[in-house]
Every structure is written in C-alpha cells, then in structure tokens.
Amino acid sequence: MFVGIGELVTCDLDAASDAPARAASAADDTRLGIRRDAALVVQDGRITWIGDSADAPAADRRINLEGRAVLPGFVDSHSHLVFDGDRAEEFAARMTGERYDGGGIGVSVDATRAASDERLRELVGRRVAEMRAQGTTTVEIKSGYGLTVEDEARALRIAREFTTETTFLGAHVVPPEARDERTAYVELVIGPMLEACAPHAKWADVFCEPNSPHAFTEDESRTVLEAARDAGLQLRVHGNQLGHGPGVQLAVELGAASVDHCTFLSDADVDALVQAANTTTATLLPGVEFSTRSPYPDARRLIDAGVSVALATDCNPGTCYSDSMPFVIALAVREMGMTPSEAVWAATRGSAKALRRNDIGGIVVGGPADLAVLDAPSHLHLAYRAGVPIARTLS
Ligand code: NIG
Numbered sequence: 001m002f003v004g005i006g007e008l009v010t011c012d013l014d015a016a017s018d019a020p021a022r023a024a025s026a027a028d029d030t031r032l033g034i035r036r037d038a039a040l041v042v043q044d045g046r047i048t049w050i051g052d053s054a055d056a057p058a059a060d061r062r063i064n065l066e067g068r069a070v071l072p073g074f075v076d077s078h079s080h081l082v083f084d085g086d087r088a089e090e091f092a093a094r095m096t097g098e099r100y101d102g103g104g105i106g107v108s109v110d111a112t113r114a115a116s117d118e119r120l121r122e123l124v125g126r127r128v129a130e131m132r133a134q135g136t137t138t139v140e141i142k143s144g145y146g147l148t149v150e151d152e153a154r155a156l157r158i159a160r161e162f163t164t165e166t167t168f169l170g171a172h173v174v175p176p177e178a179r180d181e182r183t184a185y186v187e188l189v190i191g192p193m194l195e196a197c198a199p200h201a202k203w204a205d206v207f208c209e210p211n212s213p214h215a216f217t218e219d220e221s222r223t224v225l226e227a228a229r230d231a232g233l234q235l236r237v238h239g240n241q242l243g244h245g246p247g248v249q250l251a252v253e254l255g256a257a258s259v260d261h262c263t264f265l266s267d268a269d270v271d272a273l274v275q276a277a278n279t280t281t282a283t284l285l286p287g288v289e290f291s292t293r294s295p296y297p298d299a300r301r302l303i304d305a306g307v308s309v310a311l312a313t314d315c316n317p318g319t320c321y322s323d324s325m326p327f328v329i330a331l332a333v334r335e336m337g338m339t340p341s342e343a344v345w346a347a348t349r350g351s352a353k354a355l356r357r358n359d360i361g362g363i364v365v366g367g368p369a370d371l372a373v374l375d376a377p378s379h380l381h382l383a384y385r386a387g388v389p390i391a392r393t394l395s
C-alpha cells in the first residue's frame, strides 16, 4: 500500500476528487483525474483500492511517499531499440547544419547485422532498463536495422523477449545492397520476410517518405501495409517527417492505429486525422526535431482541431538517441505549445490509445500497477525540472 501521495494522476476523469487543484491552470488539470493526498493498494501487481490517505485500510506493507506525485507509467509507443553502434558523428554534423535524409540508417544496419544475438539482447535490455528507470512501463519496439529475412526475424524475436508490442519494419529503408532493385526488395518484404516475421510481431510499420530517396513511396508503402494486414498484423506508419507527403492520408485510409512524426501537415491531413480520431492517433516525436535541428510539429493545431495526439521517444541511433519520456514531455511543453497536462496525457493515455490498449495509461482499480513516481509534488515538475532525473518506475 502506498500512502501520502501528494498528487495522484489517474488519467481517469471519474476518479478526480473534489479537492481544489493547486496548479496554476486548474481547469486544464481536471483532464488528468487528479486526486490529492491519496493512497492506493497494490496486490499481485494490480491496483485493488484507490482513496484518500486518511481512509487507507490496514495493510501488510505501508510505504509513505511523503507528498510525491504518482502517475500512470509512461507508454513509449514508438522505439527502435534493436541496434548496435551509434551515429554520434552524424548527429554532430547535423548540429552544424547537415540535413537528415535517412541515409545513415545503412550504417546502423551494418553494425546490427554484425552483432551477435547475445550482444543485441544485452543492448535492448540495457535500453529497456534505462526507460524503466525514467518511469516508462510499456514500450513498443520495432525491427528495421536487419533488412534481411534472417536479421529482421532475429530483431523481432529479441524484441519479443522484452515486450508484446513488437513491430515489423522491414520497410524501413531499401538496404544499400538493394538500392537498384527497389521492386525486388518490396517483393522480399511482403513475401518471405513478412512470413518469417509475422509470428513475432503484433504490428507492421513503413517509413513512407517520398522526400527521402532511401524510404518508400505511397504505392510501395500501400503494398507493404496491405500485405501485412492480410498476414494479420495491425498497422502503424512513419509519415510526414521530412516534408509534406502521403503518409497521413494512407494511414487513415488503411485504418492504422497511429501515424508517427506528423511534422509537415496540410489542412487536408489535419481534417483526415480529425475524422479518424477514434481510429488513428497522431504520435509526435519531438526528440527527433531536437536531434535533427528541425522545426517541431504543430501540436496546438492538432489538439485544437480535435486530433488524437500521443507522445513517444522514437529512440533510435539516427534521429533521437534518447529513451527518456520526461525529456519528451519537457520538449512538448516548451517547444510544441502543449500544456503540462496535455503532455502527460499524451505520454500515458494517448500513447496507450496509439497501441490500442485500454488496460494501460491510467490508474484504475482492477488495472495493472504500472506506476511512475516523481521526486516532486506534481506532474508540472516533469517539464519544469527538465533534465533532472525526478521520474522512476514505482514497484
Ligand atoms: O523514426 N524515419 C525513420 N526511422 C527513424 C530514424 C532511423 C535512423 O535514422 O536510424 C525515425 O526517425
């Protein structure tokens, strides 16, 4: 049992107590279903009771959180954790003006193919542990640095050891050795590669980006996504990252759960996302704009229009080698005009929705005890104390 919770962010509107909100933006706060001076009982990994600290029942073990804030564990719905090597020089070059176009992915493909299973497993484990240490309790992990039948299936088998949210991304880029045989590569992806990978994946994704010579056109992306859907996988899309393009419309047309990046959007794209708000979430990845020195997505435009918005890290060696959801929340607030409460919502409930999960991203009786605790009295401190390790998983 945890008592003395200064602020319990449930993301469950029905659970909010009547206590007046202390935060400056009280009205904004209400969406988080906040309870003050709360307690909760956890049994066998599930929440069995939520209430006021003063009413807490007797329990074998009683931990006083002394006014700290407790939130749903963060849901990181977009990451590429299965890779070896890094691309620090590429990052440094971008900081002096070099543009990102996806060409560096080939470097990570070479390093990942050369790594042993044990090495990849250890690297993924280390990254997942880093995430948990910062409050993340669910992570989606993509393949995409293997790009052969064997290497993609291996990446997914290893990812599967750490999460049920695994994503087949054989259509990340056309690998360097197949540069002159794009059609043959797409055939490989939708044929033997999909067959070998589908048993280990829940999702399929594609880097749909006509603005990169390495990524996939609208037609190629549609071919891959339809084949994956026919093989029983649910869909997600990398779209509209480097410029305007067809990614968002394609994701909506095919009923994808999420279209990720959404940096360059036309009015028609926003309209499509509004219409599809119950089906398709726009997942924003501001760590990418930070690490590629690019303009941030217009989160305000999306939220004000009624789009379903999520936040995730996109942790990968190219566009964002950070696995920190608190960092993403701080960027969303400082650089994308999201309120602290919108950012926390998007990093928990919003991101759960992007994974079509109703069982996570909130704190409710009967739900899993996937909890984050802050060494701070409120969720406002996540952005306010950016860069300070105040968040961790509570277990
Ligand atoms: O989401 N854009 C495509 N894939 C990753 C970057 C991968 C890389 O550069 O290694 C992304 O940004």
Ligand code: FE
Binding pocket: 078, 080, 238, 314, 316
């Ligand atoms: Fe990505």
